[in-house]
Amino acid sequence: MAEIVSLADAVAELVHDGDTVALEGFTHLIPHAAGHEIIRQGRRDLTLVRMTPDVVYDQLIGAGCARKLVFSWGGNPGVGSLHRFRDAVQHAWPGPLEIEEHSHAGMANRYVAGASGLPFGVLRGYAGTDLPRHTGTIAEITCPFTGERLAAVPALNPDVSIVHAQRADRHGNVQLWGLVGVQKEAVLAASRSLVTVEEVVDELEPVPGQLVLPGWAVSRVAEVPRGAHPSYAQGYYERDNDYYRRWDAISRDRDTFRSWVRETVSGAEVTTA
């Protein structure tokens, strides 16, 4: 049964410097509060994994938590570019950022392989693109029955995966619905996992389209109302589209970003490498 703890305790216990950490949530249910807690606790040298590094990863990268990014699409959805991500890749600020770049299909299959206890996944992908020239984790594999050649990608098995969900019960059983993305796979692929939830309830009323993760498959649950803001939690609150638009201005300038970290993530400082 997953233990129910505070967000600060969960991050302190589960996320260590140098870890490979995945925060997942496809537009919906992005664990922003957990991301801020990682910044607040000053974690360093993380390998950050995420299909769609958007604003929360821009913040983590800008704050100097990351050594490496494993991803398939890094942008501010509906707005434009991620300026902290760009600044790290183009100008190594606040430090150099190694990248390992895949397609969505590849990343999804890497999580599936990780969740399945397999060392690799197979897909029809990457053929003819320039990705395999720059990404070491794309290989060719031959079908033993037909001789056909396909792409293989290694399993993703993060040290910690963090996702946000609508609800958990007191045994740590987790319930989410709406767009469920790759959250189940991310949690099952990881050695340790944290689920932040809108609320802890006595009984999980069934909801159409729900996905339930048994408490015994989750390490820690933390109750964090609005923990996905500015993304949304279906049934709880809407996406704060203004925040995403405002982020463009905040993140464009290093000093504005520094002030944002100091003021918003309560006193955390950006240290440059």
Added chain:
Amino acid sequence: MAEIVSLADAVAELVHDGDTVALEGFTHLIPHAAGHEIIRQGRRDLTLVRMTPDVVYDQLIGAGCARKLVFSWGGNPGVGSLHRFRDAVQHAWPGPLEIEEHSHAGMANRYVAGASGLPFGVLRGYAGTDLPRHTGTIAEITCPFTGERLAAVPALNPDVSIVHAQRADRHGNVQLWGLVGVQKEAVLAASRSLVTVEEVVDELEPVPGQLVLPGWAVSRVAEVPRGAHPSYAQGYYERDNDYYRRWDAISRDRDTFRSWVRETVSGAEVTTA
């Protein structure tokens, strides 16, 4: 959009002699009525695919519809053996039955590969068992990243897959819930598909745990109330456990079985090869 037709028309149109046909449903929602229609229309030389060939496949095999069986567990669940299946394997009655035998994990991954448009699936399976010595469709594959050796199985892509569901709407969108087994994979893996449903409704009210197949992914829908009997349809009727027990006696004896076919499947005859 799936066309809504009668069961007889659907089987006449979709299932041809010599086809590879999968009827799926894991204990729940087994398409018995469709199986009987195949017997009634006298289909021959079918390669029958099913993870758990139980009573409906005992009937199809006994009635002489099958040339080959691809499966992972053939029994009468909760009762014992399948006597028609045994008689076919042990005494070639009513004709010889070729078998291709896998484990559940292997069959499930064969359907997944088929649904995914991949030529093969990968699993940790079969190691140390005698299955690979007798089943040609099990191979070894090496992970291109770790060098680890795993099992590979070829995709299953039936000519026709048939499943039963609780409901469809008038566009042929299909809704099922409860144990969903491998039905989605079976339908998506097949060239053609038939879904028999308890009822066709105007609107599919969402149900927790539902699986919805869009009408454009299904070839034909046929309304067949109680079409899963003697198995069950959650929310509609219970499993007829007595039927399964009675089947043991009916199927033990060839003549009793012949009479059953004649009387129950309206006039069909068993022809021996």
Added chain:
Amino acid sequence: MNAAARPETGYTSDEMMSIAAARALTGGTRCFVGIGLPSTAANLARRTHAPELVLIYESGTLGSKPDRLPASIGDGILAETADSVISVPEVFNYWLQPGRIDVGFLGAAQLDRFGNINTTVIGDDYADPKVRLPGAGGAPEIAGSCREVFVVVRQTRRSFVERVDFVTSVGFGRGPGDRERLGLPGAGPTLVITDLGILRPDPETCELVLSQVHPGVDVDHVRESTGWPLDVSPELTTTEAPTEDELRALRALTTVS
């Protein structure tokens, strides 16, 4: 359940077997419940001393809490009472294969001295078998991937053989080191519960050894019911007889269904 309760004890040997098997499941163990005898034992355990037991069925249910004995592994009660209902591919790929399950609970038609299981064919010729059995089902991967495997099976000379006619599910293969060589992550069959007693693998030889007899069962009778020269543990113990509570719970479970 075959056989009536023996007048001298007030319970049948099958009842003793189910109760002994149930006792082996404790706490919040995640248990993959195979078809047949294991389901009775697992449900009994959950209804008596192990209410936190997590029952997983290959039909796609995690954490089923049935209030009667399911008629099959796909009984609707399993889905209706589950924490989560998932597809069959997901059961095998996301839950069984990565080693998330503590105990795989299996039956057997034949079992050999190294705990290998046959549920495929009786006879030497696969193509022309003496008896065609149901086949593998989920068992090969349950036997491979669960952290340990408990087998529940009635003990006779026909079922307990020197070497199974067909290895459907691997126990210890041909002996020490075989599981490792085959890359099977789990510990294999650590416990075999029969209607006569309990066998455990010898840690050195991996051979199944009689470690416990049920009350009133003679060791010689167990030997005669075994198709290989059965070793008996020097620390042989006798199973505690079923309690009134256990018998009542078992009978309530099996009568209702």
Added chain:
Amino acid sequence: MNAAARPETGYTSDEMMSIAAARALTGGTRCFVGIGLPSTAANLARRTHAPELVLIYESGTLGSKPDRLPASIGDGILAETADSVISVPEVFNYWLQPGRIDVGFLGAAQLDRFGNINTTVIGDDYADPKVRLPGAGGAPEIAGSCREVFVVVRQTRRSFVERVDFVTSVGFGRGPGDRERLGLPGAGPTLVITDLGILRPDPETCELVLSQVHPGVDVDHVRESTGWPLDVSPELTTTEAPTEDELRALRALTTVS
């Protein structure tokens, strides 16, 4: 949408582009809707002449029917109005990869004469790019597996280049036969809709050729806005101007969001 409506026409070139793109989607086409401009066009088509259009988003929705323009490809309205909500791995593995989708609708940062798309980096050095773009997302496999691909992109000398700096998604590679050699099942980019006109691949050379100009657009201006010597089809036609209904529907859609 940038730029105000030109007084002489009453609509902007972006509006013309979205309307031209929308018109390309008809009937019950299954359309995989990429991020950005494609979503506007696909939603416009569904709201006007193609109510049966099946919209599929990589966020996990089959058959979304939003009544406003989604703010992103993961907008809640897409899940709430979908026939089926599925996981992201399922979108790619069960629905895209096997070729079930008729049209993949993509945007681009750079596009070359063979319809290859770059959304990864601008500049020659991947490790030290001039501009770091968002990356691949779902596009490489959308471009590979959909039966055909429509690209919507604003046409400038910077975006329409002789050869993309980085092939994120394959169009026709280096020319005829390349898709077949790479094992890509779909027909590739059969239609490129810009703010100036429409380009189609020459069936022999696979090179993008101007086949249509939007009303009031000069062919020379299109040539100047293209980074390679642009061929013009001998059957060049002019796009029908947006109707009042189309403009009203487009503006209703984009204003509400």
